[in-house]
Amino acid sequence: MNPTRVEAWRCSKCGRMYGKVPDNPESNPKEFAEDCCKCSKCGRSDEKYLLQGMCRSCGQKACVERYKNAEAKPVDPNEPLVYSEALDKYFNFDELADVWHDHLCDDLGYSDDEVEAEELPIKNILTALRVYTCNANKPHWPGIADIWSDYLPVDSDDGPPGDYEKVDDVMYEYLKNCGPWSYVSSNKKWNGELTKQT
Ligand SMILES: [Zn+2]
Numbered sequence: 707m708n709p710t711r712v713e714a715w716r717c718s719k720c721g722r723m724y725g726k727v728p729d730n731p732e733s734n735p736k737e738f739a740e741d742c743c744k745c746s747k748c749g750r751s752d753e754k755y756l757l758q759g760m761c762r763s764c765g766q767k768a769c770v771e772r773y774k775n776a777e778a779k780p781v782d783p784n785e786p787l788v789y790s791e792a793l794d795k796y797f798n799f800d801e802l803a804d805v806w807h808d809h810l811c812d813d814l815g816y817s818d819d820e821v822e823a824e825e826l827p828i829k830n831i832l833t834a835l836r837v838y839t840c841n842a843n844k845p846h847w848p849g850i851a852d853i854w855s856d857y858l859p860v861d862s863d864d865g866p867p868g869d870y871e872k873v874d875d876v877m878y879e880y881l882k883n884c885g886p887w888s889y890v891s892s893n894k895k896w897n898g899e900l901t902k903q904t
């Protein structure tokens with residue numbers, strides 16, 4: 707073993723170390739360390755943890771801007787979950803009024819009466835909560851033959867034994883009748899409407 711001595715720079719904020727990238731003589735570890743905890747937007751470096759390279763305030767502004775420019779679409783009532791980025795919360799689209807009410811009372815300290823006195827249009831609520839539509843995750847069944855092939859030698863022509871297509875039929879039928887198993891936020895915001903049911 708032939709150890710080499712390397713020079714490294716440490717970020718004075720979070721302590722992360724930066725050394726020269728061996729394949730890249732141009733890399734400047736001192737600069738990396740200087741910029742480590744610096745917000746890429748405003749240059750502030752008084753926060754320890756950055757979100758996508760930005761301080762909390764700039765990150766927040768970027769989220770609001772992204773929401774403003776996002777494409778809008780209706781929610782399909784068969785896939786009813788929506789996501790509030792501001793609250794980091796998933797809920798059913800028809801719970802919007804409750805979620806808004808709870809946010810005002812529990813998070814912002816308004817009383818029930820104050821909340822009832824101020825009825826906001828749905829668009830304003832959606833904007834305040836930054837509500838995105840969701841994509842449904844439905845599980846995928848690859849088929850027994852696919853699963854089986856993982857266990858066979860590469861050059862084998864053998865298939866699964868027995869009447870395996872029947873198993874596949876049962877699985878396809880079962881999954882077809884299952885709703886989504888989970889949801890993930892899409893990058894399209896909810897326009898407050900529902901898709902028309904045929
Ligand atoms: Zn740092």
Ligand SMILES: [Zn+2]
Pocket residue numbers: 745746747748749750760761762763764765
């Ligand atoms: Zn910033």
